[in-house]
Amino acid sequence: MTTLKSLMLPHRIVMMALFAALVLWCAVTLRWDWIPKYAPLAVEGIWTTIWIMAVTTVLGFLLAVPLGLAQAIGPWYLSIPARSFCTVIRGTPLLLQIWLLYYGLGSLFPQFPWIRSSELWPYLRQAWPYAVLALTLSYAGYEGEVMRGAFSGVAKGQLETAKSFGMRRFTMFRRIWLPQAIRNVLPTLGGETILQLKATPLVATITVIDIYAVSSRVRSDTFIVYEPLLLLAVVYMVIAGLITLAFKRFEAQLPR
């Protein structure tokens, strides 16, 4: 933990002064006049980034629990497909997966008249459902492996105790197995969530307007290269910091 005292070392004070000077130099000499014009779009973009990340982590985690369970204790006809799913997702680039879903499914769906006339068509014509699907599957693939380890890592005695109390299997899973597994992998989950945040800019390649897409628009509209990218990096670092803090607080609340 960084305390105030450890920041007061002489070389750190010098470094902080240099950093402050750098920030000041950036603020004065670089061009920031585009900010007011693009601020509303940027807020919208940050919002898109955050909700896509939140939705896909939650959905992906819900999908990862059965995937991990199937691999940990499932019979072979469940565990083999689950393992292959995780291998394929982890073995191919996410960008390729996103493009496969968006361009592949997106070019397939219009061929079927019944899909075009269905209620879902207004959504399927947009890009975000494909982005959400791709990111959810990707998170589930990585997390399925983590959950496999977590489920098999829960101490056997605890499960046997529950069984000897006559707990039914589902109750046992809900009250003991899952909470124990989640507690054990909480630090990993935090790391994976930050990786998910870092995967979100890829959705900009299929025309979803997230914060990354906003910065590329500034770049192509005004030919200002570095300033939007620097601001973008700062935005991601702030969000990553907030996620870390949230997980730390959550971990601190759990009984050891």
Add this chain to the structure above:
Amino acid sequence: MELILETLGLAESAKLLSLSPPGWGANLLRGLANSLKIASGAFGFGLLIGLFGAYGKLYGGPVLRDLLAIYTTVIRAVPELVLILILYYVGTDLINQASSAMGYGRVEISGIVAGIWVLGIVQGAYSIEVLRGAILAVPPGQIEAARAFGMPPLMTMWRVTIPAMMSFATPGLANLWLIATKDTALLAIVGFSELTLETRQAASSTRAYFTFFLAAGGLYLMVTLCSGVVFGWIEKWARRGQPSLREGRG
């Protein structure tokens, strides 16, 4: 062979993927070769940064340590895509300024060199952490023994620390290699003709999206699975002569 493809309804896909010109197979393979070149270059460059960075973080002075901490934290908190763009523009800017200062005109930078430079810096930050952990896991007695024999520091590093840490570092390095191969796909956005971009071009000009994206996915998966086997060998080799961890710890 043709009959099987015909009955499976894959004749059209096979024609699209064939290696001779009407098919796009050769383009995909060329993209794959580029991807592998960039990935291995970046991995090697990253290892170099990682080795010196890990030594700096472990034995360096306070200023060097703080600088390396900033480097690893920032690189690991910012998405690769953003880093790739920033490093790409910074790199091309620097080279162009240098060449105009020396009186030459604008320089065309080859995609492969730029890709290696960009991904290598990203990989470096992750390698520092992997190698630092591995060096810490080497029993200090071994290094002290080398020092007691009067080995100079570089020789100690080459003959004792690196071989002894290999077995701890291989799993992490295997992960990094896989990340490197998959990160090359991101270079498609900056416009390097690696596998993903070649695939997209082939797919959009033939409208056979599923065929090409699935084929490219298969190629990436093949690379991943083969790498897994190779790293398995390397790990076995790195552990030669060591008791397995389970026995060793008792």
